[in-house]
Amino acid sequence: MSLSEVLVSLGAYLLPMLLFFYMGLDVLYRNPKKIEHQLVSLIIACYFIMFIEEYVRFLLPIEYSPALTALWFSNVGIAIPGIGVHFISKFSGMDKRLPRWIYPYIFYIPLLIIPFNIFSNQKYISSQDFVQVGIWKYPVYNFPYFAAMTGSILIAIVYLVFLLLGQARVRASQDHEREPIYRLMIAGTIITMLWVVFFGYFQFENTLPPYSYLYGGLVWCFMLRLAMQRFEFLNSNKQRYEQLFNLNPAAILLVESSGTIKEANPSAKQLFDHLQLEHAGLDALASAELKKRLRNQLEIKELETKIHNGERELTVLIDGDYVTVDNEPHVILIFRNITLIKEHQEQIAFLAYHDALTELPNRRFFYERLAAAIAEAERKEQQLAVVLIDLDEFKETNDRFGHDAGDALLRHTAGLIKESVGGQGMVARLGGDEFVLFISPLPSTDCVYEIIPEIEERFASRSLRYGNEQLFAKLSMGISLYPRDGLDGDSLLNRADKAMYKLKRERKLRKHNIDQLTQSHSIL
Structure with missing residues (x-):
């Protein structure tokens, strides 16, 4: 192998591998317990493995190319769409609309193609014919090759649909923090899809390395990594908000649109000490006026009303806002107990007359x-x-x-x-x-x-x-x-x-x- 071939292989394969390796570790290290981080790291790892295969194929004689492409390159490539759809459905909140008995298994049905590919002489989803042009070993662009390309484009369209639906939901809920992340991922998906179309359907023999469309994965993975950094930043903000939530002396409830109390801070548990908030709904404590405002999504600002703590009635001031949590509409309610103040005011008013x-x-x-x-x-x-x-x-x-x-x-x-x-x-x-x-x-x-x-x-x-x-x-x-x-x-x-x-x-x-x-x- 000449010096020029070594330098070319470093630029074509080793440098992208280092980039994928760094991005994968960076995403996983930030939050290894988060499913979204795990899935993005796995996508990046698949691209890393595919570039390893291409580097090995570059070093070996051309007769090894059919087997390496069919058993290594194609099978790893089959896994990427399922993982990608799983990630985007999880990120966009579409997973909550799927029955538990099919989630997340439905995303990995394409993996069944792998044994089919192995036992069918590897001739249906990858090209078995290769030609040497200069230092590169190009596949013959036949039906299996273009079928695989077309399948990749269709999967990218599915990605785009999921992301557009998710963006519509956050826009409707006025979640201005998450919407820029969706725009970033949509842009990355469109750029990657156009890259794959251009470099996948058109031949650049003796000019670019084989499977040049694969470099679009660098763009997509970079966009995913950037999106996860912003997503993580929002999560870190949420952690800070969670501390404020727990330390706030005012009683705070996070309530789902169905009326189920999702979260209650310690002050709320103390205020409603005669209720089991984790099992009680908002109906157990809310007044008719509060229910009316929530039902019609009216403004809730310093609303003075009566609420129930078991058999005891309390007078409170309520401030509230409508928010989106995990892509679902919620309302956050802040209660200030003014029962004693009202009793003193009533007593003063009584004594005045x-x-x-x-x-x-x-x-x-x-x-x-x-x-x-x-x-x-x-x-x-x-x-x-x-x-x-x-x-x-x-x-x-x-x-x-x-x-x-x-x-x-x-x-x-x-x-x-x-x-x-x-x-x-x-x-x-x-x-x-x-x-x-x-x-x-x-x-x-x-x-x-x-x-x-x-x-x-x-x-x-x-x-x-x-x-x-x-x-x-x-x-x-x-x-x-x-x-x-x-x-x-x-x-x-x-x-x-x-x-x-x-x-x-x-x-x-x-x-x-x-x-x-x-x-x-x-x-x-």
Whole structure:
């Protein structure tokens, strides 16, 4: 072998082998456990083995070419399409649409051609005739050769279809990170296919090495390697996101379009501690509003809603976004538990309009509701009654039994008045030992005069047990009627107040007269 032949063989075979060897190890080393990396490494290894065969064939006499091509070169070449389709289906997510009982075996059916090729005298898928032209040993371009070429082109078209479908899916899901990878692989497949067509169907004897179309594998494998590097970069980003996912104090759920909860971070498992998230679907916790938004793919931003943690109801703020994971539509939901905040807000709002001791509406709330009731009574030409209630001898109860007893008596009084009125009107505490209520609508004047004896009877028959003592609340009441006694809240309350104190004076006068009469009888 001359020096020129050695240099030519180095450039034609050894240099591509080194490139394939480097690319294969590089892809496999990056992530040896990932199926996509394994398949790309295997494709590159097949090209590496085919170039070894061509180098060996270059060194040996031409009589070895038919056997080497049929048993080595062609059989390894048969494996590449199946591995390639397997990889692209896996990468594009098409594998998820295949039944488990045929995946991935369907991709390797072409391997059955290998024993057929061996036992058929190796004459159906590779040329058995070779000619020496200069230093090269070219196959005779016959039917088996062109059949193999045409099969390679058809397989490349299958690659392209899978990639175009995958690109359409990621584009529809607006996965802007994966779409450039698809464009790169589509470009590599098209370039390789054009290379194979040009250098496979046309003869360049004594100009290029035999099987020049094989060098298109360098382009394709380089594109695959570059795509896997970008794919791996996305995966490394996902690993960083996974750390953020797990460390985030907010509860995060990754939910499939079917409603199955695919992933939950530790904060979510703590928030939904009464649910087994790995077995529960979104229906187990989501509100109707959240389900509606997800069903219609509406924006989810600071959505305040109720969700369920078993039997417990929580108030949360939800932010969400629609994403694609493994080529499938998902939604990621971020929950912030504001149950305690809402409870505090509700408590503050309640105390702004209610009396803290009795939990009855306060003066402010009563005036607002009374004004609305008067306006409605005026519009409908109805009557309305205001009843002012004051506890008699309340100071004596405080002085004798203490303020705790006084507070207990006020709560007891509030409950009895509210019970007496029921749904006929509204009861409030104006302050101290003074209560007020209005009845609206008032069917007739007699109605209010009937409820007063009911209140007095209830108070007389139901005492408050405080320690060893029985405490009774004694009441004085004054009544005013709309529109007879006033047209606004202040007028009605003033008129009821005057009526109440008139009743108090009459009671005191009667008591005074009774006391004097009792003293006179005692003297006699």
